[in-house]
Structures are given as structure tokens and as C-alpha cells.
Amino acid sequence: MSNSELAAALPARIGVLGGGRMGAGIAHAFLVKGADVLVVERDEQSAEAARERVESAAAKSIERGVTDANLDEMASRLTVGVDYDAFKDRQLVVEAVPEDWDLKVSSLRGIEERLEPDAYLASNTSSLSVNGLAKELQRPANFLGLHFFNPVPASTLIEVVLGEQTSADLAGEARRWVAALGKTAVVVNDAPGFASSRLGVAIALEAMRMVEEGVASADDIDNAMVLGYKHPTGPLRTTDIVGLDVRLGIAEYLQSTLGDRFAPPQILRDKVARGELGRKTGKGFFDWS
Template sequence: MTTAIPSAAHIPDIVGVLGGGRMGAGIAHAFCTAGATVVVVERDDDAAEAARQRVLDGLGKSVQRGTTSEDLQTLSARVSVSVDYAAFETCGLVVEAVPEDAELKAAALTAVEERLTSNAWLATNTSSLSVSSLAGKLQRPERFCGLHFFNPVPASTLIEVVLAQQTSDELADAARGWVELLGKTPVVVKDAPGFASSRLGVAIALEAMRMVEEGVASAEDIDTAMVLGYKHPVGPLRTTDLVGLDVRLGIAEYLESTLGERFAPPQLLRDKVARGELGRKSGKGFFDWTE
């Protein structure tokens, strides 16, 4: 059953995104096309310019496909980039989208919070790390939650709203409303290792990797079995290539440390990451992406 958007729900006028990689740019894209002014903060000028171009490229594709009624000039006028956390001072919401490393995220989030007003909201895009632990590093943990976006963000229709132990009921309601106003479906989960999607998705992907490792079937045939047999839109190994083998390895290692050896990464995954076979972003993973 579809739940109604809370009557008071609205996307903040200005939304910040920390990190302008593929995920961060996609998050910025989503909020921009929903009407928000977006500011992306990156580590240096080169990274900031690359982030700006990623966002504008994505917006341009949305204009070409007719998935937005606004023109590119109007959309691009609502996008800015910076290398200074002070750019977040006017934001009503900031979403952190830095690499999946607990210490890095904790340091980034505390630095962002120092720049926010007391009534601003803060979220992390972590796909597996403890949102409650990250909240414990903050001065206003009740104003913090997880917003787990999926890649590619513009096309994805799901966002996990992850509630830390400290997350206020007000934020839980607001976050669900933001997701629906972005045109996506919220799944609300309590903070637990891997949440719902990563825990299940990684479990399937790791077993698929073991099957390749054992010579049970090729990567192509395993994915075809899941697509045709179970109606998955994309197979688990191709999904791993899209997410990044290094990202999947990090999530698997975290889940192994919290949930046990059933999430132990196969040696095949470790070997591929060591060789730099990271999936689409490197041109090779379980599949060839060079073309």
C-alpha cells in the first residue's frame, strides 16, 4: 500500500552534497530536478570542476530524454560547486557521499555539522556502515539519518531511509517525504549491518562469485539465470561491476566483521580488486566494459 506524503513535507530550498563522484553527482541531479538549489563540495578545484561537469552532463541527458520539463540553462543555474565547507551554511539539508570508510565519513560529517545551522538536517549515503555509530559522533544526532541512494541515482526508483537510534520522529517523517517528492519509493529500515538492500544484494553477489570461482558456470550464465529465472533486471555480477568491486569488497568485509563468516569475500573478489579490475569504472570486472 502506498503511504501518503506527510502534508508538511517539502524538500529544503538549498541542498548540499559532500562529494561529487558518480553517486554524489547523481544525488545532486535528483534534488536539482526536484526544484532545489544544489551546492556540491569537493576536496580541490579539479575535483569540484569534474563534479560540476558530471552533474551538468546528467541534467543534459534528462533534458534530452524529456524526464524534466525545465531546460538545461534553468537547471544549471541552480547548481554550484565549492571546495569550502562554508558553502553549506545556507543549506537546509546536506547529504554526505564520500567513500565507504567509517573514519572518513565520521570526520567529514562532523566537519559539515560545524557549518550547519541548528535547524538543518544531515544525512549519510552509506550503503552498509552503522548510522547510529556515525550519529554518535555528532552534536545533534537527532537531526541525522541515512539516505541510501542507488546507482544510477536518476534512473533508480528506490531510496532506503535508515533510522539511527538517535533519529527523531520528525526527521523520519521528513525524509520519507523527501524521497517521495524526488519521485522515488522509500523503504524505511532500522539501523543494522547492511540495512536491507546491501545485506541481501551482497549475499547473492558473493555466492555468485563463489560459483564462478568453483567453475559452476560463467558470469554471463549466472547473471542470465537470475534475470530470466528470478526476473532481476540486472544480474548480481553485472550489478557488482556497476557498483564497483572495491566497494563490494569493503561492504563484504564490514558485514563479515559484524554478521559472521557467511559474508567472507571470495578470494576471486580480492584478486580482482588487487589487479585493479574494479568493474565499469576501470573497464573490466566480471565483464568487459571497454566498449
């Protein structure tokens, strides 16, 4: 497709629930491609912080020459707020709240009840069952997983996760959306951990066990994967970027669904208990201070 065709493939009005690192990145991805973007947060302070994240990312995109739009023009297409009712005119809403089942369900229900019947709803979950979430909704045919990767602006991958009831029309639309965002779609049917989290967490957990057992340092283990297998970032540094608490939650879920091969090692539990969550706290398997 041409650039104009790609742009036309995106819904004009996008909603994002959650304006943290991931939500802001998702909002930025659509904003750069010309969409009108609404970000809803839990309170006014969080909403303003989300605005700052998105606008900062937009400014960096301009500096890098990713877009020829100016910051004022992009800012005019960005709205932040705290009211779910603002989602009522959105054609697509992406939920990007933390990986907590009850929070995901309540958030998705709250969005869906405000959307028009033909609007689409997506979850940015990295591991939770899309089929399970769909069962909590009134229109499961209009729901799927859109798993963006951190950091969203630099990542070229989006995992499109199809539920059993996801419509064929939505599956096709999602592929076009990903292409229009300048990224590549990996399409998977719903399964625990999908493709990316299941493989990524398996490697990361084994790397943690190797540190725990004194096989090698975190640096050397990561360098082995970067230099030997051409991974852009080693599994332990990636864990620090994602967040040790996030990786622990995914591992516990995969253990409950796929068995003890995904059991979190004690070193991971200990670091999370100490608040060593990775880059966001300044320390994880590496020192980020």
C-alpha cells in the same frame, strides 16, 4: 500529494559532499525537482568534474522529457566549490564520500559544525552503522541514512535508514523527500548492511563463489537471475557497476559484524588487487572496454 505539494516537501537549499558518480547523481535528483544545490569537493579540479557530471545528467533529463526546465535555468541553481563553510545556509546536506569510516566521520563532523541547529544531515552510506556515525555527532536527532542507488537518475529506490536517535520529525520528512524526488522509500532501522546491501551482497558473494568453483560462467549465472527471478540486472554485472572495491569493503564490514557467511571469496580479493574494479576500470567480472 499533488506535484506542487511534492515539490514543496523538498528543502529549497540542498548540499552534497562529494561529486563523484553517486554524489553527482544525488545532486542531479534534487536539481531536477527545483532545489538550489551546492556540491563541495576536495579540490578545484574535482569540483569542476562534478559540475560536468551534474550538468551532463541534467541535459539527459531534458532530452528524455523528465523535466521541462532548461539547462541554463538548472545550471543557475547549481553551485560547486571546495569550502565546507558554504554549507552554512543549507537545510539538508547529504554526505556522499567513499565507504571509509574515518573519512565518513571527519566529513560528517566538518559539515555538522557549519550547519544551523535545525538543519538536517544524511549519509549515503550503503553499509556503515548509522548509529555508530550518529555517536560521533553533536545532534544525532537530526541525522539519518539516505542510501541512494546507482545510477541515481534511473533508480526508483532510496533506503531510509533510521538511527536510534533519529527524530520522528526527520523520519517523516525523509519519507516526504523521497516521494518528492519521484522515488520509493524503504524504511529500515539501522543494522549491518541495512536491507538492500545485506541481501544484495549475500547473493553477489555466492555468485562469485560459483564462478570461482567453475559451476557456471558469469554470464550464465547472471542470466539465471535475470530470466529465472526477474532481476533487472544479474548480481555479477551489478557488482561491476557498483565497483568490486566497494563490494569488497561492504563484505569485509559485514563479515566483521555478522560473521563468516559474508567472507569475501578469493576471486573478489584477487580482482581488486589487480585493479579489476568493474565498469569504472573497464574490467571486472565482465569486459566493459
